[in-house]
Amino acid sequence: MTSVVAWQQRIGNQRDWVWRGWRIRYTYIRSQPSNRHKTPLILLHGFGTSIGHWRHNLEVLSEHHTVYALDMLGWGASEKAPVNYSVSLWAEQVYEFWQTFIKEPVVLVGNSLGSLVSLSAAAKYPEMMKGLVMLSLPDPSLEQEAIPPFLRPAVATIKNFVASPLFLKPLFYFLRQPGVLRRWAAIAYANGEAVTDELIEIIAGPPQDRGSARAFSALFKASIGANFSPSVKLLLPNLTMPMLLIWGKKDRFIPPALGLLFAKYNENLELLDLEDVGHCPHDECPEEINRILLEWLDKDDFHRYRDIS
Numbered sequence: 001m002t003s004v005v006a007w008q009q010r011i012g013n014q015r016d017w018v019w020r021g022w023r024i025r026y027t028y029i030r031s032q033p034s035n036r037h038k039t040p041l042i043l044l045h046g047f048g049t050s051i052g053h054w055r056h057n058l059e060v061l062s063e064h065h066t067v068y069a070l071d072m073l074g075w076g077a078s079e080k081a082p083v084n085y086s087v088s089l090w091a092e093q094v095y096e097f098w099q100t101f102i103k104e105p106v107v108l109v110g111n112s113l114g115s116l117v118s119l120s121a122a123a124k125y126p127e128m129m130k131g132l133v134m135l136s137l138p139d140p141s142l143e144q145e146a147i148p149p150f151l152r153p154a155v156a157t158i159k160n161f162v163a164s165p166l167f168l169k170p171l172f173y174f175l176r177q178p179g180v181l182r183r184w185a186a187i188a189y190a191n192g193e194a195v196t197d198e199l200i201e202i203i204a205g206p207p208q209d210r211g212s213a214r215a216f217s218a219l220f221k222a223s224i225g226a227n228f229s230p231s232v233k234l235l236l237p238n239l240t241m242p243m244l245l246i247w248g249k250k251d252r253f254i255p256p257a258l259g260l261l262f263a264k265y266n267e268n269l270e271l272l273d274l275e276d277v278g279h280c281p282h283d284e285c286p287e288e289i290n291r292i293l294l295e296w297l298d299k300d301d302f303h304r305y306r307d308i309s
Contacts, residue, residue, distance in 0.1 A: 136281075
């Protein structure tokens, strides 16, 4: 319990916001008055995590920028709503959060699913953007493209079976066990020492909430659907703001080679590969990521973009 209190104390001022009738958890830390002119940041977590996953980043980044982080609907301490989840829905949540609390251009920083949501929000709501940072970037549309057309009906049948309540409910109760989550984290992280008891407490707590099993079923069904996510290939070429894509070379969830592919879609995208790092660089090597982010935010060309936008 001590470690839970410790990480909660490091993630800022937690609040609840009612969005479209659903309870959303968010947090913020305001920068020093001398830095209030600097661009605010919004941090978006990945699949299965929450604002607690940014516990090593929030305080450091807030020394220079006002920082917000929020639990996307269905995750963390936000309401486990039985809705039709999609990347577009989460992008709308981020945009309406920005309209409610910030109302000046920001930099979105996302990890994994949070990167995809950030990219979607940047494409749909460019008025809220000054820059975009993505730490590994999934593209579910590539999976569909990789399946030969003659196999797609069979794959759809298998997905529909897997998405049935008879399968999903027992799967959820199995997956939320701390021991199972620890094994999953060991795959996500290249450095086993980063898989701490504190990390497991952060990711194991929300699945115990009321409605979690029902929300998991809705999330799973949505994630295997054709309309869950837009294509990175379609979104990236149209963005004009500065972008940074950070990828751990030992990411075992999403192939790091995709970074080179995505960099070809837009000349404004800067790609940075990290040695001996897995799927969650901000948590596995937070000191390095904090330094990289702060240096990138202070680059001359980023300031020029802010001046002319």
